[in-house]
Amino acid sequence: MQRSLPLLVLLLALWVTTRAQAQTKYLTKAGLVSFFSATPIEDIEARNQQVAAVLDFGTGQLAFSLPVKGFVFKRTLMQEHFNENYMESDKFPKATFAGRFVNFDAAALATAGPHNVQVEGDLTVHGVTRRVQVPASVELKSGQLLASATFPVAPADYNIEIPMLVRNSIAKVMTVRVVLSCPPAPGAVGAAPRPTN
Template sequence: MKQPLILFLCFCAFSFAEAQGKYFTRTGHISFYSKTPLEDIQANNRQVASVIDFSTGEMVFSVLMKSFEFPKALMQEHFNENYIESDKYPKSTFKGKILNIQTVDVQKNGSYPVEVEGELTIHGVTKPVKSNGTLEVKENKIYGKSQFTVAVADYNIQIPKLVRDNIAKNIDIQVDMVYEPFKQ
């Protein structure tokens, strides 16, 4: 299966001189939502790999596009074959940094607002993104949440005229992660 390889590559994005301060997940959840007068579309992916290095603020995400699940099989087929072209662009990635990492105390339970910026790659196109989110420290786990919007056109995703009114021009993305300490 490709997931262990992607997780390994995700970890390789960091230089692991020491494991202290690093948290990871390979079962993160990312969903997206498209709302139009004709149709609402929602998809979920619960196989997202991600790592946060709390000593530097660096973070990375790797998302297998074929792991998005839709309520209708035909939607999933169109998403993978016609729009995202998952065979050609099998994953989406984010590489960035938590700008205010010094405000997060992983040793103290609490909720911490964070600012994240980096580069998001979808459909072979990389764009800078910036978003706010929340990291909640609770019982030696980190719960990360964020919401942001991406414009379909920014990532060269072509929507056929026939269904153009069924898919929103801007897609809402929701990120919901549960990180655990990385142990070598």
């Protein structure tokens, strides 16, 4: 009986580890990415609620992908120009990000309240990939992982050409906002470590 005790302890430890890993992944297919730019003629604003994202508390990695044609504008004509003249959405149908939390500490993030973090990774827009680092906020609340970030993006950095006719009327930098509310991934046995006070 005593010989089987170490094996039992090992199996129990493996089971606990497997459960903990299953609990660390959060995902959504309905995240939000929006952008805004104030211009002398008309403010430019669009929202995309077709963002697929996965955040892994076990590894500190995260990724998201969105269809460029998922951006919705107030004016249909502006939406057409965005897809045809600027983003060339048929040629470059998706925008993606793949990266990680910098100096990731899962235990600290499991405590109650929002936490300010840095996220670093590769942002691909219009077929161009650039390394970016942006501030973000993450929080475990009611079994969901909430994440948000606001950061600037310059269209010129991604070879997005602005037609000469409106070049001086459009801001050179857009403010991009990401808002994610991610439940545990299917197959997870519950939330990651519950927030503590």
